Amino acid sequence: MADEVNKTAFLEIQGRMIELTGKLKQVQNQMRNKEGEKKRAFLTLEELGQLSDDTNTYKSIGRTFVLEPKSVLMNEQEQKLKDSESAIASLQTSKEYLEKQIAEVENNLRELLQQDPGLARQIMSMSVI
Helix, strand or coil: CHHHHHHHHHHHHHHHHHHHHHHHHHHHHHHHHHHHHHHHHHHHHHHHHHHCCCCCCEEECCCEEECCCCCHHHHHHHHHHHHHHHHHHHHHHHHHHHHHHHHHHCCCCHHHHHHHHHHHHHHHCCCCC
């Protein structure tokens, strides 16, 4: 009876660990994407800053280019930079929360395996396919 309870508890913990690990990877990928957006916006801002105010600047919309004033393009890039920074900060908070949750699940798993050495041996004897 206790073995069944421990097995179901192990399966629940394992499922939670898989779920949290997937979410963490997703957040890390989103952070990487936002870092790239931030870098592109920063580099574009630097290049636009070097241009004189009377230079013709064009914005890419799909496959076409539309003439836009330099100030409009600068404002758009500044906004992209700010949006990326705030998104990165939010994702960092999510990442820290998920890492704490993973540590908690690991501790729960460790406690379960210390509580039932037979379950630990049974898990270790399983072959990974």
